[in-house]
Amino acid sequence: MRSTNPLADVVIIGGGIIGLAIAYQVARRSDLRVVLLDKGNGVGEGSTGASSAVLRHRYSFDEMVALARDGVDAYREWPAFTGLTHPRAVFEAAGVLWMPGDDGDWASVEHRRMQSLGVPSEVLDDRALAKRFPAFSPCRHAPDVQTGIEHGCEGGSKHLFESTGGFIDPVAAAEDLVEASLREGVDVRYGANVAQVRQLAGRMAGVTLNDGTAIDAPCVVNAAGPWCNDIFRMLEIECPWTLAPTRIQVLYLDRPPELIGAIPVSIDMVGGVYFRLQNRGQQLVVGSTLSSDEREQVANPDEFDRFVDAEFSRSRLHALHHRLPALPYKGSVRGYCGLYTINREDVHPIVGRTPVEGFLVAIGFSGHGFKLAPAVGSLIAQSITGQRLDFDTAVSPAFLSFDRQPLALSDKSVLA
C-alpha cells in the first residue's frame, strides 16, 4: 500500500499505548514509512498514564481471552518483543486472583475455560488461599460499603488464580515502545496536534497539524483514545458507535507492615474492587469494578476533575478492608482520575478498517486497552501490511471490526 509521492505511508494519530503498539507492529514487519503524531508533550498524557496496567486474561468472550493472552505474552516476554536488552518496564509476575464469592461453580467453570484457551489457572479453596495469600479474608458475602459495619465473615467459596497474569509500569512500557519504534524507523512526534484529517474521493489523503504542517498519507489510523470522536468530526463522518470518555477514579495507599505475605493482582467481585501493588510493593493501587463507577461521561477530555470523590474513597476503603482486614476501614486516602473510552453499545473496542478507504480505527478500550495493545497492534499491522510475525494474534479481525453487530452482554462493567 505504498503511495506514489507521500511523506508517509501510514500516519497514526495518538501516541498512547495503542498508537505506539500499532506503530511498532507495523514498522517491525515492513519498510512502510510510519509517522506517529501526538499532541501531548510526552508519553502518557492520555489514558495510558493513568492506567493500572493490570494484565489479566479472563473475559466473557473467548476471543477477548485470546487477545488478552496474546497481549500479556508480549509483556511477559518484553525484551524479546521490543528487542530491547534492558527495557525500562519489567513484567511483574504477581498472578491474578479472582474472588467471585457466592457464585456457585464460577471458579471451576472459568478454570476449565482458561485451560482450554491456553491460560494457566488454578482453583483455590479457602485453605489454599490462606496458605498462599495469608492477608486475605476468604469471605463470600458482600460488605456493607455504605456504613462499613462488619458482618460475620464466612468463607466457603472457590477462587480462581491466573498464575501467568500480573502488571507492568504503564509509562515505562510506553517509553520502551517509543524507543523500539524509533529503532524501527518510525517518525515519532510529540507536540504534534492533528487539526485536520483529509480525504479525497472517499480515500485517505493525509493530515494537517495545527501549525499548518501537512503530511500526505494514504493510510491514517485513529488511535486518539478519549479524543477519538474529534477525529471523526474532522473527517465529517458519523461513527455508528457511541464512544464515551468517562472519568474513572483510582486510590492509592501505603502498605502497612501488618499486611503480610504475597499480594497478587486481585479482583474482588464481592466488594467491587480490584487492587495491585506498586512502587516495589510499598503501595496499593485500588480501583472499582462497579458499572456504577463508570458513568461519568466528560464533555472535553482535556478538562475533567482529577480529584477523587470522598464517597468513592469511603466506600472503596470499606470494601478493601473487608478483603484485606489489616488495612484500615476508614481514613484519608489519596487518588487520581483518568479516562476510559467506553463503547456504550457493548463495552468492547472497535479495531480495524472503516468504510473510508485507508482510514482505520483502534478505539473504545474502556479498562482493557493496556493488556490488549500488543495484540491490537498486531491486528492493525496485519491488516495494513498483510504480513505475519512472531507475537501475532490469530484472533479474527471480524471480532472487533467497525461494521460488526454489538456483542450481547449481561454485565457492562470493566469485568465484561
Ligand SMILES: Cc1cc2nc3c(=O)[nH]c(=O)nc-3n(C[C@H](O)[C@H](O)[C@H](O)COP(=O)(O)OP(=O)(O)OC[C@H]3O[C@@H](n4cnc5c(N)ncnc54)[C@H](O)[C@@H]3O)c2cc1C
Ligand atoms: C484509571 C485507569 C485504569 C486502567 N486500568 C487498566 C488496566 O488495569 N488494564 C488495562 O488493560 N487497561 C487499563 N486501562 C485502560 C487503558 O489504560 C486504556 O485503554 C489505554 O491506555 C488506551 O490507550 P490509547 O493509546 O488508546 O489512549 P491514550 O493513552 O489516551 O492515547 C491517546 C493519545 O492521543 C493523543 N491525541 C488525541 N487527539 C489528538 C490529536 N488531535 N492530535 C494528536 N494527538 C492526539 C493524546 O494526546 C493521547 O496521548 C485503564 C485506564 C484508566 C483510565
